Amino acid sequence: MTQRRQLFDSTDGPEPFELAMMVLSLIAVTIMLFLAFGNLSAQTHKLLFFIDTAICIVFLGHFFYGLFRSKHKLHYLKHHWIDFVASIPVIEPLRTARLFQILRVVRLIRSSRSLLNRLIKQKKEATLASLLVAVFTILSLSSVMILMVESGIKGANIHTAEEAIWWALVTISTVGYGDHYPVTTAGHIIGGIVIITGVSFFGVISGYMASLFVAPDENEIKQSQREHREQIRQELHQALVRMENNQRQMEINQQQILAELAELKKSKSS
Numbered sequence: 271m272t273q274r275r276q277l278f279d280s281t282d283g284p285e286p287f288e289l290a291m292m293v294l295s296l297i298a299v300t301i302m303l304f305l306a307f308g309n310l311s312a313q314t315h316k317l318l319f320f321i322d323t324a325i326c327i328v329f330l331g332h333f334f335y336g337l338f339r340s341k342h343k344l345h346y347l348k349h350h351w352i353d354f355v356a357s358i359p360v361i362e363p364l365r366t367a368r369l370f371q372i373l374r375v376v377r378l379i380r381s382s383r384s385l386l387n388r389l390i391k392q393k394k395e396a397t398l399a400s401l402l403v404a405v406f407t408i409l410s411l412s413s414v415m416i417l418m419v420e421s422g423i424k425g426a427n428i429h430t431a432e433e434a435i436w437w438a439l440v441t442i443s444t445v446g447y448g449d450h451y452p453v454t455t456a457g458h459i460i461g462g463i464v465i466i467t468g469v470s471f472f473g474v475i476s477g478y479m480a481s482l483f484v485a486p487d488e489n490e491i492k493q494s495q496r497e498h499r500e501q502i503r504q505e506l507h508q509a510l511v512r513m514e515n516n517q518r519q520m521e522i523n524q525q526q527i528l529a530e531l532a533e534l535k536k537s538k539s540s
Contacts, residue, residue: 285395286395286396286398286399286400287332287395287398287399287402289399290399290400290402290403291328291329291332291353293403293407294325294328294329294402294403294406295329295356297325297406297407297410298322298325298326301318301321301322301325301410302322304318305318305319305322311421313417313421313429313430313431313434314414314417314418314421314431316430316431317413317414317417317431317434317435318414320431320435321406321409321410321413321414322359323359324406325406326357326358326359327359328402328406329353329356329357330354330357332353333350333353333354333357336350337350397474397478398478401471401474401475401478404471405442405471408438408442408464408467408468408471409435409438409439409442412438412441412442412460412463412464413431413434413435413437413438414434415460416428416434416437416438416452416457416460416461417431417433417434419452419454419456419457419460420434420452420453420454420457423453423454425453426452426453426454426457427449427450427451427453428450428451428452428457433450436450437450437451437452438464441461441464441465441468442464442465442467442468442471443468443472444465444468444469444472
């Protein structure tokens with residue numbers, strides 16, 4: 271029971287990067303299943319291992335970044351040790367720990383009633399997380415698919431895992447050195463899709479970078495909002511003070527009028 275609480279430690283909504291890590295965990299688990307049970311060629315197995323190692327590096331970076339930012343590091347280690355265990359790439363049995371990563375984030379999603387609002391409020395983090403997931407997904411799928419359709423084909427020049435990854439990188443970046451290229455119809459279709467997604471991908475990056483310089487800084491907006499709220503609070507306080515002073519003055523005037531009326535009655539009776 272205690273271990274379960276450690277795995278599912280929070281009932282708050284997940285951060286955008288936690289959602290990104292969940293998606294990467296799903297990809298990593300899929301790769302793990304293919305490596306364990308798939309009838310793969312040596313180069314495809316090598317390529318999937320490279321992709322899995324790259325994802326593990328991202329996991330480790332996210333873990334140590336969270337540890338560095340945490341004010342209570344022992345508490346962070348206690349509740350996120352499974353993330354570190356699942357990020358070790360070279361030990362096969364530890365890869366199954368990624369299932370607990372997925373379950374923990376799924377529980378956070380289920381317990382959160384304002385997931386969409388949180389993503390909208392954290393636009394920068396959500397954009398970066400989406401770009402991270404997109405680049406890994408595109409590179410992984412394109413490199414694996416191009417290796418499967420091109421490897422062993424007469425006249426093809428993409429036969430190894432390194433060549434497939436290099437082709438995916440230069441194609442998604444729309445550089446296209448021309449040293450490696452598909453020769454089959456399926457390879458051309460895959461290449462066209464990668465080029466289109468690459469153009470869209472870098473278009474999003476350009477828009478995001480432009481928004482960082484053009485859009486006002488969030489800290490400045492929050493500071494302006496705080497100053498505006500403080501100004502309103504002060505104005506309300508001053509208005510209340512004036513109302514209290516006016517009320518006291520009215521009471522004093524009323525007492526003076528009553529006193530004068532009492533004197534008039536006394537003078538008439540005398």
